[in-house]
Structures are given as structure tokens and as C-alpha cells.
Amino acid sequence: MPKPPRYVSRSDLGWGKSPAAGANPRSGLVIHYDSIDQGLAGKAHSACITYWKATREFHTGPSRGWADIGYSFLCCSHGHVIEGRGLRKVQAAQPGGNSTYYSATLATGPRDEITEAQIDAVRALRQWLMEPDTSIAGTVKGHRDFISTSCPGDKAYALVRNGTFKQPPGSGGGSEDDMVGLRKGDSGERVKYLQVVLADAGFSPGEVDGDYGASTAAAVLAARKSRGSKETSGDKITGWAAAQIMAAHAVKLGG
Incomplete structure (x- = not known):
């Protein structure tokens, strides 16, 4: 099945196949953020790649010790879908839904801008995951729907709640x-x-x-x-x- 536009694969990042355990998530997509403002919307796309690689190093390092980066994907401010653990893998993103939902982080903090390109990347990812090869439900949730947390931030959670991420790609910014x-x-x-x-x-x-x-x-x-x-x-x-x-x-x- 064709990948979303502007898809950045693990091989593009210089990573091999994810060593995380296998799973078959079907319940939908969960949105996440970073608890610290990153300012990525005002930087070149290369900064998003740098952020993603640093996140993987942190997640697999001594303070976390995970098998791989915790998320399935990153939907960046410039409209790219960047592969994390990718398809059919257990995540370390949302306890209670790590094997049943895919996860996508926006890499935004509380005050960071959520761009229209970023919203469209989430929509394209969701649409792709709903195709027959993966057949997830169209449900979109936020991390806070699983545990008590600020994630994915009030801005992103409002977009979860009002259905913005469930619209087709190209539908506008959700306002x-x-x-x-x-x-x-x-x-x-x-x-x-x-x-x-x-x-x-x-x-x-x-x-x-x-x-x-x-x-x-x-x-x-x-x-x-x-x-x-x-x-x-x-x-x-x-x-x-x-x-x-x-x-x-x-x-x-x-x-």
C-alpha cells in the first residue's frame, strides 16, 4: 500500500528493523507530544530528524532502557510522517494501549505551534493505517485518555476531541x-x-x-x-x- 506523502522510513534514518516485539494494533491512533517546547516549526526539517534520533537515543539509553524509540511515528511540523517503531510493533507510548493502538507524537510542547502541515500529516497517517493491509479503526485518542498526564497538551487534545485529526487530508486546519x-x-x-x-x-x-x-x-x-x-x-x-x-x-x- 502506498505510504503517506513525505514519508521518512527507518532506512532513510539509517536504522535497521525495529527490535521491538510484534503486535497487530487495530483500535486506532493515539496522539502524543513532548512536555518541553521544541520550536521545530520555526526550524528546518533537518531539526526534526535530529530531534527524532536524539529521542531514540534517550529511549534506548540507561534512563529508559527500551528496545527502541517508544512511538510508532512522528508527524512533524513540516508535514512529514517519520517512522519510529513502525507497523505491527508493540510500543512504549501509552500504557493500556501499547499493543492495540498505533502512536504518533507531534514533538510539540505546551506553547509550540501545531501547523496545518502537521495536522495533515496525522490525517494522512491515519488514512494510510486504515487501508486493508493494516485496517485500524478510525478512532483517534490522546495519551491522557489512557492515564493521568498532560500529554498530548491542551492544543493537540482539543484537535483530538473536535475531530480535526479524523478529517481527510487537505480539509484545512480544523478551526x-x-x-x-x-x-x-x-x-x-x-x-x-x-x-x-x-x-x-x-x-x-x-x-x-x-x-x-x-x-x-x-x-x-x-x-x-x-x-x-x-x-x-x-x-x-x-x-x-x-x-x-x-x-x-x-x-x-x-x-
């Missing part, structure tokens, strides 16, 4: 801009994005089916009213409506 212009009667992935954001904000649109019907319109109106809107209809998404929905979502997530 209010992806909602603006939608109206009752519309259908498709942008509507699904709206519905996921509404549901995560605590305003159920009914089934997340990509159809902007009466239930979605009611959820839109409820979300807007929670932010003080005097509107009487949720039948369309203006820029102001999108901003209010995202504000309601941020409040729900503690943002």
Missing part, C-alpha cells in the same frame, strides 16, 4: 473557518466537523452523520445562546456563530 458558510440542508465532512465540535461542547446534534438537519440546527442555537447570543435560529453558520461555537467548546474543555 471556525471550516464551519463558516454551512447552513441547514448541507452535508459532508465539514458538517461532521461541526457536529463533533457541538457534541464535545455539550450540545448534542444527534447522530454525527454529516447532515445539517433540525437537531444540528438546534444544537447550534443552544451553543450560541450559551455565549449570550440573541439569535432565534441555528440554521446557518456565520463567522460570529462559528466563533461562539468554538468559544463554547473551549469553555467545556477548560480553555
